Amino acid sequence: MRRPTRGRVPLLVALPSLVGLAFLLVPLVGLLARAPWSTLGTRLVGPEVGQALLLSLTCASLATVLCLVLGVPLAWLLARTELPGRGVLRALVTVPLVLPPVVGGVALLLVLGRRGLVGQYLHDWFGVSLPFTTAGVVVAEAFVAMPFLVIAVEGALRAADPRFEEAAATLGATRWVAFRRVTLPSIMPGLVAGTVLCWARALGEFGATITFAGNFPGRTTTMPLAVYLALETDPGAAIALSIVLLVVSVAVLVSLRDRWIGGAP
Amino acid sequence: MTLHAALRVDRGTFRLDLTLTVEPGEVVALLGPNGAGKTTALRAVAGLLPVDAGQVRLDEEVWDEPPTVFVPPERRGVGVVFQDYLLFAHLSVLENVAFGPRARGMDRAGARERARSWLERVGLADRAAARPRALSGGQAQRVALARALVTEPAVLLLDEPLAALDASTRLHVRSSLGHHLAEYGGRTLLVTHDPLDAMVLADRIVIVEHGQVVQQGAPAEVARRPRTDYVATLVGLNLYRGLASGTTVRLADGGRFTVAEPAAGPVHVAFPPSAVGLHPEPVAGSPRNSWPVTVADVEQHAHTVRVRLAGNPPVLADVTPAVVAELRLSPGRPLWAAVKATEVITYPA
Amino acid sequence: MRSTLPAAVPLLLAAALSACGSPEPAAGGEVVVFAAASLTETFTELGTRFEDANPGTTVTVSFGGSSGLATQIVEGAPVDVFASASPATMDQVVEADAVSGKPAVFARNALEIAVPAGNPGRVTGLADFGDEDRTIALCAEQVPCGAAARQALASAGVAAKPDTLEQDVRAVLTKVELGEVDAALVYHTDVLAAGDEVEGIALPESAAAVNDYLVATLAEAPNPDRAAAFVAFVRSEQGRSVLADAGFQAP
Numbered sequence: 001m002r003r004p005t006r007g008r009v010p011l012l013v014a015l016p017s018l019v020g021l022a023f024l025l026v027p028l029v030g031l032l033a034r035a036p037w038s039t040l041g042t043r044l045v046g047p048e049v050g051q052a053l054l055l056s057l058t059c060a061s062l063a064t065v066l067c068l069v070l071g072v073p074l075a076w077l078l079a080r081t082e083l084p085g086r087g088v089l090r091a092l093v094t095v096p097l098v099l100p101p102v103v104g105g106v107a108l109l110l111v112l113g114r115r116g117l118v119g120q121y122l123h124d125w126f127g128v129s130l131p132f133t134t135a136g137v138v139v140a141e142a143f144v145a146m147p148f149l150v151i152a153v154e155g156a157l158r159a160a161d162p163r164f165e166e167a168a169a170t171l172g173a174t175r176w177v178a179f180r181r182v183t184l185p186s187i188m189p190g191l192v193a194g195t196v197l198c199w200a201r202a203l204g205e206f207g208a209t210i211t212f213a214g215n216f217p218g219r220t221t222t223m224p225l226a227v228y229l230a231l232e233t234d235p236g237a238a239i240a241l242s243i244v245l246l247v248v249s250v251a252v253l254v255s256l257r258d259r260w261i262g263g264a265p
Numbered sequence: 266m267t268l269h270a271a272l273r274v275d276r277g278t279f280r281l282d283l284t285l286t287v288e289p290g291e292v293v294a295l296l297g298p299n300g301a302g303k304t305t306a307l308r309a310v311a312g313l314l315p316v317d318a319g320q321v322r323l324d325e326e327v328w329d330e331p332p333t334v335f336v337p338p339e340r341r342g343v344g345v346v347f348q349d350y351l352l353f354a355h356l357s358v359l360e361n362v363a364f365g366p367r368a369r370g371m372d373r374a375g376a377r378e379r380a381r382s383w384l385e386r387v388g389l390a391d392r393a394a395a396r397p398r399a400l401s402g403g404q405a406q407r408v409a410l411a412r413a414l415v416t417e418p419a420v421l422l423l424d425e426p427l428a429a430l431d432a433s434t435r436l437h438v439r440s441s442l443g444h445h446l447a448e449y450g451g452r453t454l455l456v457t458h459d460p461l462d463a464m465v466l467a468d469r470i471v472i473v474e475h476g477q478v479v480q481q482g483a484p485a486e487v488a489r490r491p492r493t494d495y496v497a498t499l500v501g502l503n504l505y506r507g508l509a510s511g512t513t514v515r516l517a518d519g520g521r522f523t524v525a526e527p528a529a530g531p532v533h534v535a536f537p538p539s540a541v542g543l544h545p546e547p548v549a550g551s552p553r554n555s556w557p558v559t560v561a562d563v564e565q566h567a568h569t570v571r572v573r574l575a576g577n578p579p580v581l582a583d584v585t586p587a588v589v590a591e592l593r594l595s596p597g598r599p600l601w602a603a604v605k606a607t608e609v610i611t612y613p614a
Numbered sequence: 615m616r617s618t619l620p621a622a623v624p625l626l627l628a629a630a631l632s633a634c635g636s637p638e639p640a641a642g643g644e645v646v647v648f649a650a651a652s653l654t655e656t657f658t659e660l661g662t663r664f665e666d667a668n669p670g671t672t673v674t675v676s677f678g679g680s681s682g683l684a685t686q687i688v689e690g691a692p693v694d695v696f697a698s699a700s701p702a703t704m705d706q707v708v709e710a711d712a713v714s715g716k717p718a719v720f721a722r723n724a725l726e727i728a729v730p731a732g733n734p735g736r737v738t739g740l741a742d743f744g745d746e747d748r749t750i751a752l753c754a755e756q757v758p759c760g761a762a763a764r765q766a767l768a769s770a771g772v773a774a775k776p777d778t779l780e781q782d783v784r785a786v787l788t789k790v791e792l793g794e795v796d797a798a799l800v801y802h803t804d805v806l807a808a809g810d811e812v813e814g815i816a817l818p819e820s821a822a823a824v825n826d827y828l829v830a831t832l833a834e835a836p837n838p839d840r841a842a843a844f845v846a847f848v849r850s851e852q853g854r855s856v857l858a859d860a861g862f863q864a865p
Contacts (some may be wrong), residue, residue, distance in 0.1 A: 106788065114749075115793040131794050132749065132777040166313050167351040169338040171365035172416060181364070185355040211785065214778025215754060221779075228781060232681040232756035 035243055036236040043240045048217055056222040060202040063141035067198050071149040079157035097147045104143055105211025136213035137220050141202035149198040156190025203249055268420050268452045271319035272309045281305050281476040287452035294455045294467030302476040303456040307422050311345050312338035323419055344413030348425040350405050352397035358408050359393040365416040383411040403434045423455045427462055439465055460499040465612050503580050505534045509611060520578040522554050525607045532611040540608035541582035548603040555603040560596050574602060643671040643840045648683040650699035651784055652801055656860045664847050671840055679782050680758055687712055694841035697829045700758030704828040717830035720849050721862040723801040725766050725823040727815040728790045735796025743774040751789045751798040754779040763799040766823035803861040
């Protein structure tokens with residue numbers, strides 16, 4: 001006798017989801033299949049690899065911090081205020097998502113370059129020039145990655161009931177205390193998801209980085225740039241570098257997931 | 266120090282325009298139908314909503330006086346119990362109650378100490394470590410009350426504090442809330458659409474319709490002389506005065522009731538007309554009050570039929586049209602009225 | 615009907631993907647050309663002229679970094695003609711036996727110093743590329759213009775202090791056009807193509823940094839006859855004059 005089991009997935013869901021999964025994973029399998037495993041060790045011993053990896057992790061993390069500092073207040077503004085033209089503003093925030101990253105990099109040069117709208121004053125008054133510096137990498141990555149954070153946090157804030165902030169206020173909490181002790185914990189899952197997406201996007205950033213910050217080993221050559229340039233002469237090395245980037249990012253994301261989302265299956 | 270509130274708030278076509286005063290130790294109930302502006306008034310006093318005109322002050326301490334003064338909620342001495350309590354789900358019961366003292370600058374240990382003593386007062390010391398999710402409705406209400414009172418506010422605001430509870434819990438929570446309000450020396454403003462809550466808990470009832478005060482006074486006074494249809498329907502309660510001894514109350518004008526909660530001394534006895542059952546014969550068994558009555562009047566309401574019955578004591582009953590047909594209700598018909606003891610409320614007179 | 619739907623979804627998807635992936639076989643005569651990015655203007659022009667001279671034939675040119683194009687060809691892209699900016703990238707294709715016949719040099723390009731209009735960094739020659747205080751852009755050594763630049767700098771005895779090693783010559787040029795760098799090494803043709811925003815400073819040492827451009831028909835060419843005709847056209851007098859106008863040297 002057949003008994004319906006509770007965990008049974010309908011065919012209408014199972015088939016497309018399997019195709020979807022395969023669609024995402026098969027390229028990865030291809031990468032692993034074509035990897036030069038026998039020479040992998042020797043290809044990765046060069047100091048440039050460690051340097052690029054360290055730079056990637058540092059810049060992606062700094063960019064994420066920058067996104068948090070600027071993006072969370074922005075998300076709050078979009079979710080909680082009756083700003084006129086808020087819909088337009090929300091659409092504009094997502095512009096870096098649709099803009100080809102290379103164009104984003106050019107745009108950053110036009111604004112922050114040493115002849116840029118703002119950059120010329122940074123350069124003339126403070127002697128600060130962002131292009132071709134590690135700080136420039138952070139700026140480029142933050143520019144491209146911030147929408148992921150803002151959208152995730154704004155969604156979480158809109159889902160959170162603002163009356164809890166009111167309750168906190170009647171208990172004597174200032175806006176800041178109410179945000180820190182009441183709102184922040186309630187949006188934590190969205191905030192973590194947004195931060196992870198933001199970090200991952202920053203880590204893989206290529207177009208805006210190479211356009212705005214250029215490419216110089218140890219200063220602005222992050223892993224994706226190293227991969228791209230290796231691809232020009234030695235596809236095997238490019239695959240090896242990609243695998244390193246993949247392994248490290250998956251390791252970080254999985255450990256974060258365990259740390260923050262704990263019980264989630 | 267008296268709370269004076271002259272509130273005017275405009276919301277599109279709706280205008281709230283009412284004046285309130287609440288003396289120390291006094292419980293004032295704002296009673297009215299949904300959409301009358303009661304909650305708006307409460308929010309204006311709390312500082313969650315600035316008034317468009319008027320003034321909110323505690324004696325000489327002005328909280329809101331457009332366009333010059335607006336004191337934000339965190340700097341007003343108010344405590345609020347919200348309709349669905351709004352307990353912070355990520356904090357334990359103890360941390361919920363300690364939130365206020367902490368936010369007002371007390372150190373962690375001191376705040377917890379205070380919170381613990383308040384949890385004891387509301388009888389929930391053993392639930393200190395629980396998450397709000399794990400509490401029953403009645404427990405959550407008591408935590409919300411403790412959280413509001415722990416900061417010793419000058420003004421306590423209660424927004425439909427019993428609306429989220431089911432009927433059986435409500436009875437118990439209402440009487441315990443009454444106790445705490447009696448102990449609290451500040452000014453209490455209670456918003457409710459339930460006349461029974463207002464009658465039992467308030468010293469003075471202010472009836473609000475369409476943003477305006479239509480009547481105010483002591484509960485008995487409002488009940489005796491309704492001035493609008495709404496009030497009349499609202500206070501269509503069976504309310505008696507009597508002398509309690511254990512679970513028996515002898516009514517001043519004759520008749521007696523068996524009640525669930527033992528009491529002593531002069532009390533009010535109240536129950537809604539919907540709690541009254543009508544039967545052709547005396548009803549036996551269970552702690553039930555049953556006495557002979559005669560139909561005086563039958564009046565059709567929206568979904569129910571209100572039957573006025575003469576007897577000792579006289580009583581109002583709400584029944585369905587089916588019951589009217591079944592019992593062939595018409596003036597002069599003799600019947601037996603029955604009320605369960607658990608449906609009868611007593612409170613000190 | 616319901617039960618067939620899920621099965622149909624992947625099929626539709628596969629059909630859609632294959633439709634995007636492989637263009638329909640050339641009707642009449644389509645020539646598909648992969649050409650180095652630095653040939654963008656000239657090969658667009660050559661394509662148009664070839665179409666005019668051969669009614670019924672269309673030329674589709676895809677431009678990109680030579681190495682990337684070479685990789686795509688080796689991986690089986692259906693291409694008739696490959697025009698590369700360096701012998702090294704052409705060698706990749708040759709080694710994979712993807713070329714029919716022998717690649718031919720059809721043009722040469724010389725490196726030149728590019729500076730923003732007005733030369734704000736007051737750069738005068740290759741020696742300035744060793745100045746730490748100037749902002750310098752070069753191509754990465756992995757791409758042809760970078761290899762050529764290294765050769766030029768080495769033969770001039772300059773230890774360059776670049777601030778960035780760009781992924782292709784166009785990216786270098788963008789940095790010069792925006793004034794983000796004081797000087798860069800690009801091809802003479804790029805300086806011409808950039809117009810007024812970029813000034814060129816000829817290199818005496820340029821003889822050491824001349825880059826050969828090669829063209830070849832491919833073994834798997836869907837349209838070998840037209841491919842051969844197009845290569846012949848590129849190497850004809852007409853083709854050479856178009857290349858010369860853009861600043862290329864004859865082989």
